[in-house]
Amino acid sequence: MVWIGAKYKFASTFSYRIPYFSSSYALSAPAPSPSTIKLAIIATAINRTGDIEKGKKLFRKLSTANVTIELPEKIVLFKAFMKRLKGKAIEEQITTQFGTLTKRFESTFGIREYIIYDEPLTIYIDTPQEDVDEISKVLKNIQYFGTSDSLCMCLESGISKPNLPRCIKPYNTQEKLLNENGIIFLLSDFTEKTTFESVDPFSGKKMKKEDLTLKPYLFPIQVVKKDKNCTIYKCL
Numbered sequence: 001m002v003w004i005g006a007k008y009k010f011a012s013t014f015s016y017r018i019p020y021f022s023s024s025y026a027l028s029a030p031a032p033s034p035s036t037i038k039l040a041i042i043a044t045a046i047n048r049t050g051d052i053e054k055g056k057k058l059f060r061k062l063s064t065a066n067v068t069i070e071l072p073e074k075i076v077l078f079k080a081f082m083k084r085l086k087g088k089a090i091e092e093q094i095t096t097q098f099g100t101l102t103k104r105f106e107s108t109f110g111i112r113e114y115i116i117y118d119e120p121l122t123i124y125i126d127t128p129q130e131d132v133d134e135i136s137k138v139l140k141n142i143q144y145f146g147t148s149d150s151l152c153m154c155l156e157s158g159i160s161k162p163n164l165p166r167c168i169k170p171y172n173t174q175e176k177l178l179n180e181n182g183i184i185f186l187l188s189d190f191t192e193k194t195t196f197e198s199v200d201p202f203s204g205k206k207m208k209k210e211d212l213t214l215k216p217y218l219f220p221i222q223v224v225k226k227d228k229n230c231t232i233y234k235c236l
Helices: 034-049 052-062 129-141
Strands: 002-010 067-070 074-096 099-117 121-127 152-159 183-190 212-219 221-226 230-235
Touching: 002 129, 034 052, 034 067, 034 121, 034 129, 034 183, 052 129, 121 129, 129 152, 183 221
Parallel strands: none
Antiparallel strands: 002 121, 002 152, 067 121, 074 099, 074 230, 183 212, 221 230
């Protein structure tokens, strides 16, 4: 197994909803979760080749792979008050000058937190030696993580060792990392029971509780400025 690193520059803002937060009040973690990164790899491989079997094969190899992220020097999180369209439980027929129309959405409001990086974000994934070239190529083609509006561009990818002092790391609740500084965020990852069908949106199967696990990660950052709607973090 070797580490492959890929450096990404985001076009504007990025958002990754902290697991189990309501979509009406969606706070964001400062970086995408391991499961989000793996899904981006699988989705990109399928979209670029049209080969679903290749996606399944990659998923089996990477579903439980170790992932870490090297953070930029500064991270800004801000809350945005947004107008949203929510699907109606019961469709409504309305009469207009153009005829009878079906109203399938209703207008609501919500708050979502977005992220701005001052430098590129570098993602590392532990990869089998024989798959280095294939996965490195897929990483170069990723255009977004999570939501499709989180547009990004890969600047470079290849075998690379993580700069551990700048990387997030699993937080051991037993050891408590008493000598470590930073802020803890919960991120989601797949389990050994997770199957490709459970994450495939076209399979008709819903993801079960045992398919995802929440892991505490220590982010080597500190708050340098904070107000009601904005927080600025700096890497330690």
